[in-house]
Amino acid sequence: MQLKTLCLGLLEMGDATGYDIKQMFERSLNHFHAASYGSIYPALKQLEQEGHVRSRLETGGHHPGKRLFSLTEQGHAHFIESLTGTEPDENIRSEFLVLMFFSHLLETAVLEQKLDRMEARYNNKLEILGPLLDQKHTAGIRFTIEFGISVMTAKRDFIRKHRDKLLSDHKEPPHSKALPVEKQR
């Protein structure tokens, strides 16, 4: 699924600026889809050329010059069609697991640091997801949040459970130069 399609979907929830859409990505879709301004603004522009959205420049108010986008009938129809037609799937690219795959080539201290950082990262994501449950959501959105929490928890707990054994069984790789380990921020 392209970003364009997703932008269309987010406009189903109400008119929004490019900035607003970026916020939604960061707040609600963060754990399963990212997007940058450099792709959002061009996507919106293209969608307008294709007639899927319309935009108007705000004149009064606090922020004159703001460009508010809204979905057209055509855009709505197109979105539903795309949704129905997309196969449920996932793309995962885990640098963490790559690191683990080659853990026998890492120094023990480095391996330990990677495990700890990843655990912290999962904890961090859980701390962001948790409070989202207090808000009102559609059943589907709630599903995505709870799904995210379940999966992050499984990942974090897996690290917690296997960390010590992995480290105690670990041997220093040959030719390791014992460089100082970069400090955790």
Add this chain to the structure above:
Amino acid sequence: MQLKTLCLGLLEMGDATGYDIKQMFERSLNHFHAASYGSIYPALKQLEQEGHVRSRLETGGHHPGKRLFSLTEQGHAHFIESLTGTEPDENIRSEFLVLMFFSHLLETAVLEQKLDRMEARYNNKLEILGPLLDQKHTAGIRFTIEFGISVMTAKRDFIRKHRDKLLSDHKEPPHSKALPVEKQR
């Protein structure tokens, strides 16, 4: 992390052809990183230009013309450095969760189909991962397989647990045209 770095890593396990590397991706890294021939062969070519790998054409044997790649000292050093320097992280792009996010816009039958297909997909991946545990692996590789199994299981079980409630609470979206649902393959 770039594909080039990963190819270097796979060559740490022994000399290999581009084809072999593709096989490794499909067999062992499948659940956390994909790669196509169209990216593997150019990556290998570049790595050779950079002096990180060397290649020789097989002359005798069953497959003359096979190009076997091997890591150079420089390539090894570069790989270790890259590994040590990469932050443990993940990139997720889940079309499934996008679908769920907008589930209120899907017809009940379509939603049901998406959930079932995703569950089947997770089951499928579990069936591939399970037998990998019977083979001998480094502790790190075993970690990635078991991690994958834990996570896939959590995802599949989440769907199983929430499927019925989501479907029974679900309302047909307005203006749904009740098109026939594409049959499952």
Add this chain to the structure above:
DNA sequence: GGACTCATGTAAGCTGTTACATGATTTC
């Protein structure tokens, strides 16, 4: 002899990121 697996590679192009460039408004 047909199907499948092994094996290599290129070209076009899609999709997105990073970094840059700018400026108004709000909060402290």
Add this chain to the structure above:
DNA sequence: GAAATCATGTAACAGCTTACATGAGTCC
């Protein structure tokens, strides 16, 4: 008045996928 947030956009280019093109060897 400084910092943070709100707000829009572009240009360069990275990185990968898809589809194409080809051919030998193996299994049944």
